[in-house]
Amino acid sequence: MFELATETHHALLALCCGVVLAGCPATEPADTGTQGETSGDGDGDGDGDGDPGDGDGDPGDGDGDSGDGDGDPGDGDPLWVVIDSVDLDDSHREVLTIDIQDLDVAGEPQIQLSGAAGSGVGTSLGGTPFGSERVRDGTADMPVVRLLNVDAQGAFEIVSIVPDGVPEYAPSPAWNADASAALIRAQTDLSDPGALYWVTFADKRPVEAVEVSGDHGPTPQYGGTALAEDDSGLFYAVDDDADQTFELYYAPIDGSPGALTQIGQLDELSGFGPQLDSEKLTYRYDHDLDGFRDLWVRDLHDLMAPPVLVNTVVAGGEVIRTEWSDDNQSVLYWTGDGSWGELYLVSFVGATPSAPVRIDSAERAAWTKDFVFDDLGRVLYRFGDADADVQGLVRVELVNGQPGAVEVVTEPLADGAKIENARHSGGRLIYQVGDSVSQTRWLAYVDLSGPVASAPLRFVDDIPDFLIAFHVPRVTNRVVFAADMGSGRQLLAVDLDDPEFALVDLAASLPDGWAVPTGVDVVDDERQVVFLSRSTRSTEELLFRVRADGSSDVEQLTELGRDLSPPSYMHP
Known part of the structure; x- marks a missing residue:
């Protein structure tokens, strides 16, 4: 699938369920091409944006996660990896931070948050546009969301994501363009329908919250909420009497939200996917009753006009x-x-x-x-x-x-060959070809930054394994990928400027009994590779790092644990 570098500041809030949304590793397993999978924004959901909340741990979103490239190459900006782990002895949960600014010696893991076995403690909510990490606290049935902050001196603090007096379970904020405010659905617990708040932020802390949802009775069911792409307004749908009829509400935003206007009602909002800007609201619905969820548009300057297909x-x-x-x-x-x-x-x-x-x-x-x-x-x-x-x-x-x-932009393929995976980022394309005749695969690179694409450059040949996880470089010309080259899975790097395309085995010093994973994070302006590894003999896991150019041995970052989360990354 395409891994896109562009991010949008707005997001759709997944408000129809109480599920805590998980962030993803910066590098995903290869796209298998199986029918029914989804990818990118052509996912059939009609949202057209990224994951709920933006700044949610995706590369490039400016939230301190892998691939952000926040400073100049090699400038050694302060950088911490954040991960949660389950203790092997009593199964209590810990949120750990590790200083990885120094390329030679990493800092010792520091416990920032802990909870008993079965608690809701964890980091899977991802980051924020201003560099905080959103962490879960409390118990599994009474979770709260807090912000883990760090300053330039390495001092950490944990603060609530909402001001005092607002329910603290708020997993999916939708940030405005400069991250000075967010539209947040806040709940007291998973069974609470909650309410919508406009929360302002300064210095990585919440300042003020204004409830923006109207009075919808004791048990409202929210069916879709969106913040406008240009921050011009907000929208939500709500069923206030459990009859599966959802009222639609819109409010303009000029610094702060204005008065709500009901703009209609709809039945059954499966796959609704609302999206709006200052001119229009688009969504999926079966207005013409043909059993097909089409894309419709409403004119926000003429609310009496019918929807247009x-x-x-x-x-x-x-x-x-x-x-x-x-x-948009x-x-x-x-x-x-x-x-x-x-x-x-x-x-x-x-x-x-x-x-x-x-x-x-x-x-x-x-x-x-x-x-x-x-x-x-x-x-x-x-x-x-x-x-x-x-x-x-x-x-x-x-x-x-x-x-x-x-x-x-790709090479002509012989009978039996096909594109199995492709990633596009920052004007660069890397794709994987599989040949069923020769039973091998290869990787090729194309520069798409100019008006005419470069000729495809095949830089790795004869890969027997289907599952190849690769990183598209944006700062350097070094491609990091994980693949089985015939003797077990390896973590490899190749410099596209090297005419020989020599492969560097980054994990050659990995201790015996520890496996190379399918996904890795390339961080710190692409100077470091961080990855989780599971023991081949047990369920124990460790976090490791290595220099992306292969000039160091693999370094262990954590003590033995299990159920380690995908790592995320923080800058001051």
């Missing part, structure tokens, strides 16, 4: 999948049957959608999962067919909302 062209019975442009003025949608279909572009003037314009072609049908606006505003998508599977990636120029020049 966006995806007026449909090419199959699968749920459409969408991907929005950064400015254009949307791509895929429609088809099975894994193959057609890709369309719709542009908006205010709240008025254009007629859909087909971006792919009959010769290069679009795959259901991977399509994106690239860094130059072009459309990048995987193409192929049901017989040959994914055959390549193509980039389409857009001229006044119409498709222009078409450029295939």
Whole structure:
């Protein structure tokens, strides 16, 4: 799947359930290409953004996590890794921080938070745009959310994510552009429906909270909440009497939220996915009662006007999948049957959608999962067919909302070969090809930063293993990846500037009995690689690091534990 470097500041809050949302490692296992998986924002949910809360631990979101590149390369900025672990003796939980600024010797693990066995203590909520880590505290059935902060001197503190008097279970804030405020649903516990608050922040602390949801009775059910892409307003849907009829509310924001206006009601909001800006509200719904959740738009300047259908062209019975442009003025949608279909572009003037314009072609049908606006505003998508599977990636120029020049950016593939995985970040593309004839795989690199893509550069050949996890570099030209090269899984690095593409085994000094994982984090301006490893003999786990250029041995960062969380990273 594509791992996108672009992030949006707003988010949809997953308010229809009380599930604590987990962050993900910076590097995921390879995309298996299995039908039914989802990826990126073309995920069929209609949200068109990233995970709820933004600043949630994804690379590049400015929250101190891997890949943020917050300083100049090699400047040795203060950096801590944050992880939680279960003690082997009594199963109590600990949140640990480890200073990894010094490339030679890491600091000792410091316990920042602890809880008894079965408690809700943990770090899986991810970070914030201003560098804090969101941590869970309390018991499993009475969790609270707090902010773990650190200053330039390395002094840590834990504060509530909300001011006094506001319920403290608030797992999914949606931040405004400068992270000075967030839309937060706060609950007393998992059974409490909660209320919506506009919370302001300063110096990594909450300052003031204003309840923005109206009086919806004792047991309201929230069906979808969104903060506008341009911070111009907020929206939510709520069922206040358990009749599965949801009232829709909108409030403008000018510094702080204004008065709520009810703008309609809908039944059953499965896959609703609201998204808005100052002009329009878009969402998924079956207005025309054809059993299909289409994409609809409402004009926020004419609330009496009926909703308008966006995806007026449909090419199959699968749920459409969408991907929005950064400015929220254009949307791509895929429609088809099975894994193959057609890709369309719709542009908006205010709240008025254009007629859909087909971006792919009959010769290069679009795959259901991977399509994106690239860094130059072009459309990048995987193409192929049901017989040959994914055959390549193509980039389409857009001229006044119409498709222009078409450029295939991957190499021609022989019969039996297909694209198995692709990641695009910062104008760089790395993709994995599998050849069923030779039973081998290879990795190739393409520079997409210019008006014309570079020729594909194959830099690793003869990989027998399907599951390859690789990192797309943004600061250096060094690719870090994990793969089985024929003698067990290895953690490897290759410099794209090296004409020989020599492989460096980063984990050669890993102690016996400890396995190389499928996913790693490349952090600290791509100078360090941090990874979790599980013992091959037990369920014990350790956290390790190594220099990305291979100039150090593997260094153990934690004591033995189990159920270690994916690591996250903090800067002052």
